[in-house]
Structures are given as structure tokens and as C-alpha cells.
Amino acid sequence: MAKYKVTIDPRDNCISDMVCVSICPDVFEMNPEDNKSQIVEKYRVDPNNLAVGIVPEDLKSCVEDAANACPVQIIHIEPVEE
Ligand code: SF4
Numbered sequence: 001m002a003k004y005k006v007t008i009d010p011r012d013n014c015i016s017d018m019v020c021v022s023i024c025p026d027v028f029e030m031n032p033e034d035n036k037s038q039i040v041e042k043y044r045v046d047p048n049n050l051a052v053g054i055v056p057e058d059l060k061s062c063v064e065d066a067a068n069a070c071p072v073q074i075i076h077i078e079p080v081e082e
Contacts, residue, residue: 001057003080008037008051010074019069024062027055054080 006027008014014036020028021037031038031050039053046052055063060077067075 002060002082003054003056004060004063004077005080006039006043006053006055006063007076008039008074009076011036011038011051013072013074015072017071019071020066020075023069024059024066027053027059027063028066 008028016030016035016037018030018037021030027040027043028037029040030036038050043053043055044050045054063075063077067073067077
């Protein structure tokens with residue numbers, strides 16, 4: 001099954017409106033310390049990077065919806081080469 005790389009970049013630009021979390025809570029959550037969006041732990045690829053994840057195909061459309069709705073357009077999704 002295809003996989004997709006999701007990035008929140010630049011994460012510092014997040015304005016904490018929680019739009020992505022409400023649209024796609026399986027992938028995005030708010031960080032309680034800096035109050036910015038992050039990838040949920042399950043899909044993070046690097047424990048030291050809160051802004052990058054790999055998600056399965058069934059989550060592609062909700063990530064795309066979140067990316068389109070993000071007011072500062074910092075959510076990106078691209079296919080991962082197998
Ligand atoms: S939709 Fe964009 S600005 Fe809003 S919380 Fe998510 S990443 Fe941050």
C-alpha cells in the first residue's frame with residue numbers, strides 16, 4: 001500500500017487554530033508545550049522531529065483536507081517512493 005510523507009513546515013508558523021486537528025485527528029495533535037500542531041507519535045519517523053511523519057494511504061485524503069484548510073499553508077503531503 002502506498003505511503004505518504006507529511007510535513008508541517010515551517011512548524012514555527014503554526015497559528016494554533018487547531019483546524020488540522022479537527023479535520024484529521026488521526027495524524028495531527030497540538031503540542032501542549034508550545035501549542036503548535038505536531039504529527040502524532042504513531043506516525044512520526046524521527047522522535048526528535050515533531051513535524052515529519054509517514055502515513056498510510058487511507059489517511060491521505062484527510063491530510064489533504066487539512067493541508068487545504070490550514071490558513072498558513074504549512075502542511076505538505078507527498079508520495080513516498082517504495
Ligand atoms: S491548521 Fe495550520 S495553523 Fe492551524 S493548527 Fe494546523 S498547522 Fe497550525
